[in-house]
Amino acid sequence: MDLQDYYRQKRRRAAARIFGVSLVLLLVALAASWGFFWIPLFRITQIKVYNYPAEESVKNAVKLYLESRNKIFLPKNSFWLLDAADIENILKSKDFGVPKAKKIFPRGLSISFPEILPWLIFCPAEDACFYIADSGELGDRAPRFSENPLPELYLAQKSATKIGDRIISEKEASFLTFFTSALKSMSAMPERIEIFAGGIKIYLKEGWFILASAELPPEKAAGDLKLLLDQKVGGERPALEYVDMRFPNKAFYRLKSVN
Secondary structure, rough: HHHHHHHHHHHHHHHHHHHHHHHHHHHHHHHHHHHHOOHHHOOOEEEEOOOOOOOHHHHHHHHHOOOOOOOOOOOOOOOOOHHHHHHHHHHHHOOOOOOOEEEOOOOOEEEEEOOOOEEEEEEEEEOEEEEEEEOOEEEEEEOOOOOOOOOEEEEEEOOOOOOOEOOOOHHHHHHHHHHHHHHHOOOEEEEEEEOOOOOOEEOOOOOOOOEEEEOOOOHHHHHHHHHHHHHHHHHHHHHHHEEOOOOOOOOOEEOOOOO
């Protein structure tokens, strides 16, 4: 064997030793990492539920999820692996309402149900109604009323919905929240709200409706409507058929035809 072959084999043996040591260290590190997620100190076992009457039913739903394993067979109740958003989504899917979940180091989980004031009612099916918060999100289930105590929302585009979903955009929710509040100050009580591709239609209990657009500033739209009702419509308000507020700096109205 010449000197060159000797040193070549020596380098190969050194590389093999380094590879072997590295592999062992890697396996040890993986085993240590795996074991870290199983440490009892960091396993979530303390669950607190706030502002929900049936606390145990919430806890049982959460425990069922925490006792399972993820795709690589690690515990889902590990403090380091658990995503609080997953807990929120699970509870929403089971119709528990709209919760807020928060991890508390090292083994706690806090679940609260903030009070959501109902703003509208939405009935996507004959046997399913929901309250809608002023954020535009679907809240708790509502009963089917013979006469709705809140304005009912209709959507031209139907889609599958579940509690916690946003069913109208932030812009639409912001516009409608301000505009419907302003309507009440004009003694115009909304009864039904329809959202379609071209804008918004608001039916009033007086028997006329308003065409509006969420693209316009709600403060200006409300101010223009009040001006129109006070200065142009006046005493003919009971004969109104509709007011069209969809265009900037313009407002049109029509009176009901008299036979």
